[in-house]
Amino acid sequence: MQWRRRHCCTHIAGLLYLLSLLGVLVFLVHQEWLPGLTGMPWRRGHPVVYGGGGLHSTKAKGNLSSQHSLWRFVIVPQPSLKTDTNISFYQEDNDSFPQEETGLENSLAANTTQNEEGGLNSKLTQGPYPYIINEPDKCAEGKPAPFLVLLIATEARQVEARNAIRQTWGNESVAPGLGFIRLFLLGTNEGELGHLQQRMLEAESRRHHDIIQQDFLDAYKNLTIKTLMGMNWVAIHCQQASYVMKTDSDMFVNTEYLIYKLLRPELKAKKNFFTGNNMRGFAPNRNKNSKWYMSPELYPSEKYPTFCSGTGYVFSGDLAWKIYRASLSIRRLHLEDVYVGICLAKLRIEPTPPPNEFLFNHWRVSYSSCKYSHLITSHGFHPSELLKYWHHLQINKHNACINSFKDKMGWLHTNRMNGEKPV
Ligand SMILES: *[C@@H]1O[C@H](CO)[C@@H](O)[C@H](O)[C@H]1NC(C)=O
Numbered sequence: 001m002q003w004r005r006r007h008c009c010t011h012i013a014g015l016l017y018l019l020s021l022l023g024v025l026v027f028l029v030h031q032e033w034l035p036g037l038t039g040m041p042w043r044r045g046h047p048v049v050y051g052g053g054g055l056h057s058t059k060a061k062g063n064l065s066s067q068h069s070l071w072r073f074v075i076v077p078q079p080s081l082k083t084d085t086n087i088s089f090y091q092e093d094n095d096s097f098p099q100e101e102t103g104l105e106n107s108l109a110a111n112t113t114q115n116e117e118g119g120l121n122s123k124l125t126q127g128p129y130p131y132i133i134n135e136p137d138k139c140a141e142g143k144p145a146p147f148l149v150l151l152i153a154t155e156a157r158q159v160e161a162r163n164a165i166r167q168t169w170g171n172e173s174v175a176p177g178l179g180f181i182r183l184f185l186l187g188t189n190e191g192e193l194g195h196l197q198q199r200m201l202e203a204e205s206r207r208h209h210d211i212i213q214q215d216f217l218d219a220y221k222n223l224t225i226k227t228l229m230g231m232n233w234v235a236i237h238c239q240q241a242s243y244v245m246k247t248d249s250d251m252f253v254n255t256e257y258l259i260y261k262l263l264r265p266e267l268k269a270k271k272n273f274f275t276g277n278n279m280r281g282f283a284p285n286r287n288k289n290s291k292w293y294m295s296p297e298l299y300p301s302e303k304y305p306t307f308c309s310g311t312g313y314v315f316s317g318d319l320a321w322k323i324y325r326a327s328l329s330i331r332r333l334h335l336e337d338v339y340v341g342i343c344l345a346k347l348r349i350e351p352t353p354p355p356n357e358f359l360f361n362h363w364r365v366s367y368s369s370c371k372y373s374h375l376i377t378s379h380g381f382h383p384s385e386l387l388k389y390w391h392h393l394q395i396n397k398h399n400a401c402i403n404s405f406k407d408k409m410g411w412l413h414t415n416r417m418n419g420e421k422p423v
Pocket residue numbers: 063064065066
């Protein structure tokens with residue numbers, strides 16, 4: 001009798017134990033599978049060291065003034081989320097406006113009948129900086145109109161990064177039959193080293209045919225020129241592209257998720273569509289020591305229009321031409337993403353917020369196949385890490401979250417075993 005009662009109690013205790021275990025499990029799984037609903041579980045360990053966008057303008061209430069130099073932007077508390085920045089401040093005046101471009105814009109506006117065959121192509125020129133390396137037929141080559149053009153800002157020395165991208169998220173076989181074009185954007189370098197790099201770059205271009213380069217000095221402050229070169233290329237050589245993504249060479253981009261889950265080839269391609277990590281209500285950084293300093297002379301207004309972080313934004317093909325054209329009458333600012341935002345504001349196009357805020361990350365998300373199969377960008381990767389994580393994701397992508405569920409099980413199991421041993 002005693003034995004039976006003890007036995008029964010152990011059973012009940014065991015049952016309760018299992019139930020509580022199940023509770024913990026459900027909690028963990030929930031956290032893993034529904035990241036959007038549980039706050040920012042993986043963001044905490046990775047404070048935003050690169051930019052300031054981990055902070056959302058609508059949420060940040062803390063005292064940030066002591067950290068201004070660390071942050072890319074200062075947040076202006078704005079009750080209204082409407083963008084009503086007065087962009088006429090930044091319109092070029094006649095004096096500083098390059099003659100060539102003024103002429104260009106006039107012809108853009110005026111002459112639509114000049115060359116029927118060339119259509120829009122005939123009215124755009126390559127802009128002030130001639131192409132050194134170009135791939136004018138890249139887009140026409142493919143049978144279908146390209147679904148996605150990847151524009152990747154890179155520097156000559158980043159050979160390893162380009163090779164890693166070719167093998168991973170920039171590999172055309174990610175979207176077989178859809179039309180998927182990858183282009184690396186480059187400027188030029190000076191000096192002996194610059195010459196050497198140029199020769200190597202030309203060899204690389206002959207091999208891969210995925211490089212475009214114009215004759216401007218490749219410097220961080222010229223990133224706007226580089227991006228506009230990419231927009232110009234799409235506008236001239238690939239008008240028919242459904243979507244374009246601009247990103248950087250140290251990014252992880254889940255192109256498969258982007259194409260099949262966000263953009264979705266089976267749907268009619270959108271127009272006037274622009275999305276990414278939306279930066280809304282940000283103000284210029286006025287700290288002169290900051291990488292993101294913006295002088296009041298260049299940008300007098302206290303607020304930027306909504307823009308998307310330059311680490312990765314996506315837009316409909318029609319916007320390449322519209323943005324490029326708008327840029328012809330807006331003074332160049334060195335902060336590329338802010339500048340594109342100003343062009344959009346001039347076009348009266350508001351970036352669309354992505355379906356959830358975890359898709360476009362401009363910080364580094366700690367890796368797990370589950371998380372990485374449900375995001376589009378993550379920032380700050382060495383080429384070898386890119387290869388490693390991409391490979392892991394490919395192997396696990398069909399059960400990306402099941403595996404992490406199993407990991408959790410295994411983890412609980414070992415814990416339980418360890419917990420029971422001393423008893
Ligand atoms: C914010 O921080 C600055 C500098 O550390 C300090 O001078 C200021 O009083 C703080 N403001 C608030 C509201 O705490």
